[in-house]
Amino acid sequence: MADPKITHTEVLSLTQRGGHIFQLIVKAPPGDWTDPGVFAKLRAWAEAPYVYPLLDRPISVHRFSKNGPERTLEFLIREIGPGTSFLAKLKPTDKLKITGPLGRGLLSLAPDILSQPLYLVAGGIGLAPMACVLELKPPKPLLFYGERSGCFQIDRDYLASFAPDFMASTEDGRGYGQKGLVTGLVRKALEVEKRTILACGPRGMLAALAPLARKFGVRLYVSGEAFFGCGLGVCLSCSLPLSDKTRFRLCQEGPVIDGLKVDWDKR
């Protein structure tokens, strides 16, 4: 388990990447940020007395880089409410409160994962941690990226800059890629070649992947979603049900978990 710290770090850049999405680069605080799925809690607005928004916002690591002595941490964030709007207004040299590294990443759950060809499945901003996986150079990774509408899509060139091989879909048929659900693309791919699936996105998408993975007999690792009260394992607001009737804390035992062990029918 990571050893999280609360620090204030410096913003290096903020770049629009289309679809109400921006890329935020900061100086990396101490800690091991390399395991895909690991997240941070970010706060770019007033601290004590903590009025509005009250809680820090959990955001996955998009990428971690080390250029000589300079370590940087990147986030890919969709502006959808008050917290992310504050983050979207950050400028270089601004200070940002950051708590992390938090949670258990992919490699700690499945250390052998990078030796095999993978299907990466991203729904919406679930795209963020996929860059981390791709940086670790698994053989032949194929990324599926779905959005509800073309207007939410990330800039195609930016996507291509970190994902050499991808297929996109939108539900409304606008933008680049095909019309339909991303799970439809995954199904077709599985019919041709079976591969382990890594997925991050809305609950509905993850729940739909579980029966597909079962049917084709492939492994499924997901980074799930829940409202986090603390992100530190104390409040149980992120607890989700497993098929064996027990529950687990997404912020501690996850966010990356075995998608076949989750009870997707319960909440």
Added chain:
Amino acid sequence: MSADLKVKLGPLTLKNPVIAASGVFGYGLELAAFCPPENLGAVILKGVGAEPWPGNSGPRLVEAAGGLVNAVGLENMGVESLIKKVLAPLKKRGGVIVGANLIGHSLEEYLAVAKKLAETEVDFFELNVSCPNLSQGGAAFGSDPELTARLTEKTVRLARGKPVVVKLPPLVTDITEVAKKVQEAGATAVSLINSLPALVIDAKTRRAALGNITGGLSGPPIKPLALRQVWLCARAVSIPVIGIGGIMTAADAAEFIIAGASAVQLGTAILADPRTPLAVIEELETYFKEENIHSVGDLKGTIKGPWE
């Protein structure tokens, strides 16, 4: 002269009046790197029942009105696991005062927990009487003052001298009546308030935000209401009153003490930042020095009218 923040809770001496509330400090050790439990007056563990409880379906938490509405539903590991896994490592740190928050669906369930914990290193009990009483149609225990008093009396008898704090439910016709009844029944102190029943709806989707539909409101929006309840209770009973509700800063904590509280608990503030209790203690010290206050007793109940 240095400020003395010590407060008494029955036979216990707390090194300061700042306590971590139940439900936001896990089982005592999870936040130790940010907030060492031994630096606080006490820590109260997540509510614990006779058996494990699964809690409510998600979503379990949402922000609203500058506060939080939670419907965790008292998910917990059950008293057996608490005794086996939690207490020894927590007490081994030394100097940690541990309160257990007792929950149950019936009188018998509460007492089963009390009986088991009486023989452990737990320092005091806090009875969470906001739980639904399943044998009486699911209304909160605390809404029945007689039943609450009976539960208090029986718990005190089982507690082997450990202090018994009763955490009063926030929505009763007359909170002072319940406070007086539990004082008569032998409670060491009362704590209040618990989160307030609340509902959050999204106008666009018409959906309730929480899996349980309703939840409990906590944080800054409940502070004025909690202050009044604490003020009322502190005038009605002679046992210590522990103030809870939207305390985010030392000034908030001081206000509760001025209203009559002997100590305070922080809930939501710990979710906002786990280091908040330490900041509150430090700033309280400064406030005591600046205002020339020598002890918590000096400040307690010193509320004045606006023209005094």
